[in-house]
Amino acid sequence: MSNQDWQGKHVTVAGLGVSGIPAARVLNGLGAVVTVVNDGDDERSRAQAAELEAQGITVRLGDGATLPESTELIVTTPGWQPDKPLFAAADEAGVPVWGDVELAWRLRGHDGREPAPWLAVTGTNGKTTTVRMLASILEAAGLRTAAVGNIGVSLLDAVLGDETYDVLAVELSSYQLHWAPSLRAHSAVVLNLAPDHLDWHGSMEAYVADKGRIYEGNRIACVYNAADKATEDLVRQADVEEGCRAIGFTLGTPGPSQLGVVDGILVDRAFVTNRQKQAQELAEVGDVNPPAPHNIANALAAAALARAFGVEPRAVRDGLRAFRPDAHRIEHVADVAEVAYIDDSKATNTHAAEASLAAYDPIVWIAGGLAKGATFDELVSGAAKRLRGVVLMGRDRELIHEALTRHAPEVPVVDLDRTDTGAMSEAVREAARLARPGDTVLMAPACASMDMFANYNKRGEAFADAVRALADESA
Structure with a gap:
């Protein structure tokens, strides 16, 4: 869309926050008539509203359900659920709803520049790591790139900024994909x-369908996980451009x-001349940091997208070697009395915790928090033989305790009946008591953190602080 298309267009932005405010400002700058609606009417919202109103943007606080008159388009923040009354009103009035990703996609090339292709990544777990690995590989190939999207760097900033890119590594959540009907990536995985997020999507089927949107219209490659048939099924169902290939990745041959x-x-x-008989070496397992099985899978997915873009094998190796994972993702904190302490606070659901637990043996597991409707029987039964002991904390710890009773009754369990932030120090001490030399104390909660901490980062920091205190006492 050109700048002229936005002149005088009545656009409603649904929600303030990290994506709503930039969207409102961008649209206002393009000449649209912008109204922001927001459910909340607290002190922070009023301060944000005042800043926007000073720029000529109308803001309605405490009224997120009513569709403003003359609205021709809604641009929503990802957190707003599809069953909101505002969207029902929009549907009845024939008003389209876009997310911030859709807006960024439509604004590509609005200033006449050739838009950078998108290499897109989604999945229940591993998105951020894979996107950052991909960006590292692309940089090693000498390409101008950035890791953007749900990773913290706004797509709108990437699309509208002064920086020129050859290609973008784009992380997309299921929320964002739900509201991105015209997105067409170069390649995606x-x-x-x-x-996960079933309260938002309403069902597993709806969640999977939104994830599958990432494959629609792909030009070069749809990359899938050979160990997860559902991802391959989504490739089969996708309407792609002629010649687009299905590319699998596997931890096996x-x-x-x-x-x-x-x-x-x-x-x-x-991506070799004779794929029936040839194989191209890309990197060693030791080049992946850390070389846990699920992280190797992330590396293979990133490599597949990079190779789909024409990156040479050497850049894959160099990019993986240069990559350093974010904090709180299988992060080694310290060794104390010959026991390794690993922070995987980012494991906020059972699928992520399962991958983390599969990387170590034997384990003293620290778990618990907000379950978000999850069940733990499959997770516990799969990990039971690896468990030396378990320390439980957080509001929904009893759900994990019940699963342990059913599937690992011989494993000792310490149940901390407290949800204050100081509980982490006690949890680490109890884990140290259960552990033996050569063991791993793994904090992979399988739950969200908000019952005790502001976010998973704060939970991870509390774990690391407790481990360091333990190390100081043992010195």
């Missing part, structure tokens, strides 16, 4: 699928049109 692992080497049998 769904890393994995497991129940790859078949034709797959990337995989052979004798500790990451190899490519997809």
